[in-house]
Amino acid sequence: MASRMQPVDVVIVGFGLTSAILAHELTEAGLRVVALERGGWRDTSTEFNISYAQDELRYYWRRELFQEPARETITFRNKMSETALPMRHLGSFLPATGVGGATIHWNGQTWRFLPTDFVAHSHNTQRYGAKVIPDGMTIQDWGVTYDDLEPHYDKFEYLYGISGKAGNLKGQIQEGGNPFEGPRQREYPNPPMEMTYGPTLFGKAAKEIGYRPFTAPSANMPRAYTNPLGVRMGPCTYCGFCEKYACANYSKSSPQTTINPVLMQKENFELRTDSEVLKVNLDSSGKRATGVTYVDTSGEEYEQPAEIVAICAFAYHNARLMLLSGIGKPYDPQSGQGAVGKNYAYQIVSSVNVFFDKDQIFNPFVGAGALGVIVDEFNGDNFDHSGLGFIGGGYLACWNTNGRPIETHPVPKDTPKWGAKWKRAVADSYQHTISLATHGAVMSHRDNYLDLDPTYRDVHGRPLMRLTFDFKDNEHKMSDYLTDRATDIAKAMKPREVHEKKREGSYSIVPYQTTHNTGGAIMGSDPKTSAVNRYLQSWDVSNVFVVGSSAFPQNPGYNPTGTVGALAYWSVDAIVKKYLKNPGPLV
């Protein structure tokens, strides 16, 4: 029998990036808020120690900061005809456990999506005709526009102290920024990062070809920053341990470095760690949530009654909790009916390794997670897709994220995989090689989706999430096209050797690619084709809000975090300004 806790106004599931934003805004509005986090407490001052933060073995290879598959994992298959098997080791993506969630170990690459990304379906069909959407592709418009989100992007960027150069200020294109971005109301709060040699060389070559490269927007601080909440951050030391690591220098934005110091002091906020939500409880009508049931690490169950339930866990955990709780109609890929679990998407990435002679020295270890130069000519619909046979795009980048010794050992093609020759090739290449990356969109397709696994269960006996996903023709064509464009730039850099690594064949969940998982609880304008409305409110249970990249109807060509932050502010703004005055469906 679950112990019944004191009722609160809002219970938040998970305590990462979106939860902290919601908790701060809702407590400012005077509500009593409880957040439930399945993992432990984490704060820079107590957990992330500068004297061992850069322990590659401990944090990456032994997976200290990530979700433990022994407690919870997913099952995976490429095709509906296959039997999904559980992932016993994390691979292609790295969800987190603990306060701050995956924001603890992200790189900090922080983008706004293009205005056309939010109207992907209507824009592409208008420009290229209805036939441009192939059979089985299930892309949709978002139900919000770039203009709706602009103030919320702005708020998030100032909260997180994003560094960069505006490319479009109120419609005026700015030298040095991304000329393709939507208009922004003001400059970034921090200037662009100092650039290292590799990306600089890339930018120079790109410019010679006629592109307009720019310094990537970054959540690594190029200088000390105090955000609008009064929380302070330290300047980045370019140590090259962002992705997969926690920052001990207070230089990478996360709830810890931007909100929690203020939030944790509030009397109307409470965080309970080691508290895993098992399900959202509904009343007998099934139309209203009464709170959640959660379990602590000793197995004790608790019921937390609340007026509003905000599901703010990692992307596919959101969809899973909806399915486990009976919120919304599960998606059926055969009929296309139902929306919960629909339109899972990912990112398609490829790389081009560029080997130089020994006169070019890159010092790759002087890096930062979002340190890089970008070419955005081939993202979204920034270029004419006529006759190319695909829609969507991505950016080309030369990142200088790291030169970590266990992880980074580029070798030319045809080098043996081990032994003395391999060692010599690593020693010869380490200082003289850079890598270009392409970061491509993944459109949504009818048979890429999430549902509950019929066989495998977690430690609490609940069905695991089953992921069915593969790259489709559209994505392969698009990614190959991007890779070829990256190779053009690589060759313009006049290297000794170029090694192109296209993304070939079926999606493999084993090698790490990116943690940009999206969809499953998608937003939209029609309750038949989306799980939540434009305010991220469940169509079916109006006091449940589902926040995160789970809301993306498909995954554009940028890293998702900026849009996740903007959507969190957009949603909570609607809760405070609209929902609290008149609780019920907002659409």
Next chain:
Amino acid sequence: MDIRAAIAVAFGLALCGTLSSRASADESYSQVERGKYLVDAGDCAACHTSDDSKPFAGGRPIETPFGVLYTSNITPNRRSGIGAWTDDEFYKAMHEGIGRGGKKLYPAFPYPYFTHLSHEDVGAIRAYLTTIAPVDNSPPPNRLEWPLNYRFMMTGWNTLFFKDGEYKKNPDKTPEWNRGAYLVEGAEHCGACHTAKNMFGADKTDHRFEGGNLQHWFAPKLVNDRPDGIGTWSADEIVQYLKTGRNAKSGATGPMAEVVKNSTSKLKDGDLHAIAAYLKDLPGTGEQRSASKTDDKVVAAGKDIYDASCSACHKSSGEGVPFMFSPLKASAAVQSGDPTTVIRMVLGGARTQVTKDEPTPSTMPAYAWKLSDDEIAAVVTYIRNAWGNSASSVSASDVKDVREDIRKDVTASSAQ
């Protein structure tokens, strides 16, 4: 109206009822408010609260060179607290260090400072203490060395070292200066830590505010010396530090973190400016520091350790990141004559006090596990003499002593 406001009003009304025989409702309420303010200023909670769920119920052990004292219960419980005391008895304790029934109090209770409080303020403190929740809690018996376990011994101590008397205004100084002096010498009892003690535990009156070593921390000089006194801080920087726990030069850690949290961050701006005005008027010692002799090899080793382990936050230039990672260059704490605190910070690390105005908890990690006594001696000697700094060398045995002291502190606190 939320439930807390409702309780506060109900409580206020009840209070007015009980005190109405003595004063009008308004007066008694403002008297209690004033008392609360003074109790915060005096940081009474630091010693008299051992368990946060039982504020002011006493029982916190105070380590002194003469043994361990346990603080008394100052809640209004009639048996084990001070509920049965008369106001006059309370005044006598505050003013003369004489408890109920003539019991001589030990000066770990800072009556040599509280004696400067006005009768009216002591009355206000008493009024506030009658409003807190009574808790029945008897602290354990003190563990003092002979003969100090005999309280009559304090008569002699008082004769030698104690002078009672409420604060008398200095007519040559401004009202602000006088208010500052009243707070510093009275309620805030700054000298309890910042003035060194003689062998009897009494203030060295000819070295007032020149810093003191207690509980294995060095409470820095408050007199206006440079580089190791408060001479390098402006009055506004003092105010900012006391109010927010942070200024561009330093952050409150160790025992001072508690003082900021419980006391100074709650003071009115006017009082903080008064304290700063008084402190800025404390004359320096005029001490001339001779250039220190350091071993070049040790300094070179210290620089290597600094570059590898310290420069990510404190910068190669020693300028740090103001408000986050304290600058070491020109730092008074780093160049302090007594290096205990600097050594201790490297060994044990520290976390700055967070306040409403400075919510970010910046941290210095501990290096005791990573660096040897020799290495810490080298790096501390380096930072005390780099970038124009100048202070005496630190030896490995100095580090060893502090390491041992911290170990004892940790053992003692985990044994409690």
